[in-house]
Amino acid sequence: MKQFGGRDENMECKLIGGLLDIVGIVVEEQRRPRKYNETHLLYHAEMNLIEAIHENPQANARILSEILDITQGAVTQVTGKLFKKKLIEQYTMPGNKKEKYYRLTTEGERIRRGHQEYHKEANQKLCQYFCSLSDADAKVIFDFLEKIKECMPVSEFACRSDAGCRSSVERKKE
Template sequence: MKQNEILEKIICFSNKVSQNNKRPNNYGTEHTLYSAEIHMIEAIGNHKNANASELSTIMGITNGAINQVANKLIKKGLVEQYRMKDNKKDVFYQLTPQGEIANVEHSNYHKEQYHHMEEYIDELVPEEINIINKFLDELINSWPPN
């Protein structure tokens, strides 16, 4: 009985995340952005001088998906691509000023969204945090691959 209750809650949470990711949001620019787009902006902002292959590993998606999303963001004027002088093969990405605005607004969105959970986690004792982390690791490791 306890197992079903936990699994149902996991499915409910997964469905909420999935539904939220399907809706585009505005992050302070003229463009609405889908989850994959804003999270690529976040990854580029957090990992300076990352090439497509590195972004693929960071985000857990294929190089082809990186290129597709990057091209959309380039057309929207939020990302630029460039090459290093000593490495003409790899393509690297950086945020434009509008991309920086979207990244900051996305960070603010998460701060608001996660405020309650951060307060809850701050009240936990280390043993409870370890149990939650162990459970989440097992959930992630047992989740079916993409």
């Protein structure tokens, strides 16, 4: 394989491919329902709503839709599922029987805590790795992630070695 400045000429393709692999894994993880206790299989949207209800106890469907940036219809659909699973309950405020609000049931709160524990355990390995980095290495990774955000959105592509950074950008020397 040809080298450019001591690096594989397809390194850009490998980096972009690796990034797209990570994005794909995250998307797939969010699509897959998960058990946060022994009884309920929940989707990402359901957990987001459980967290939003917990964090905003006085929120109605309109407010929850704004918080989550989803339609009120989506809130109604997901709250219906959570209500059937007995994870939330509806209530009204005194003097306003029309407006419906939501709160977590005891089981809903247990699920929420299980979800928090899942994230704590899932992130532990990555956090340990980041803690092991020197400040300089951590800064390189942080700067890389910031640059990726600036380049969003990314999409899949057929990588060509002649379409890399060599055509218009000077590669940094080590």
